[in-house]
Amino acid sequence: MKILSLDLGTTTGWAVGSVQSVDSGSESFKSKKKDGNGVKFLKFKQWLAEFDSIEIDRVYYEKVMNHSSVYAAHAYGGFLALLIVWCERREIPYTGIGVGTIKKSWTGRGNASKREMIDEAVNRGFDPADDNEADALALLDCATRIK
Numbered sequence: 001m002k003i004l005s006l007d008l009g010t011t012t013g014w015a016v017g018s019v020q021s022v023d024s025g026s027e028s029f030k031s032k033k034k035d036g037n038g039v040k041f042l043k044f045k046q047w048l049a050e051f052d053s054i055e056i057d058r059v060y061y062e063k064v065m066n067h068s069s070v071y072a073a074h075a076y077g078g079f080l081a082l083l084i085v086w087c088e089r090r091e092i093p094y095t096g097i098g099v100g101t102i103k104k105s106w107t108g109r110g111n112a113s114k115r116e117m118i119d120e121a122v123n124r125g126f127d128p129a130d131d132n133e134a135d136a137l138a139l140l141d142c143a144t145r146i147k
Contacts, residue, residue, distance in 0.1 A: 001058065002057050003140055006059070006061045006139075007061075008062060008080055009075065009079065010029055011130070013025075013130070013133040040075065049086075052090075059093070061096050062097065063097055064099055102139050103138070106120050107120050107138075118131055
């Protein structure tokens, strides 16, 4: 089973794979000052389309219930809406997993810091670009254990 896991945000961490192999990264959708408010969402939609050529069986995303700001909440909601539409059009099941659940599954602590998430990714043989990629890897690992 091939899973796509996403840590949604203006910088989105992603991991795609199965138990046998994993590819991952971090993608920025930050807008430039001259860009309109929707440009980050257009960039995200175009980026998601790059996964169209991959046979994905299921999508998991980090389900964030508390945001650091109104801006972060709006951005997350926009990215999530686009992800859901993308999944629905392709008839790919999708599920959100809570932040604490992911962190506890990966580190043993539900309130692990960004540094701890990165360190655990390194301990498991990965070289994450940032905490977003580490979170996506943790989510993929957590998702592979869900029956």
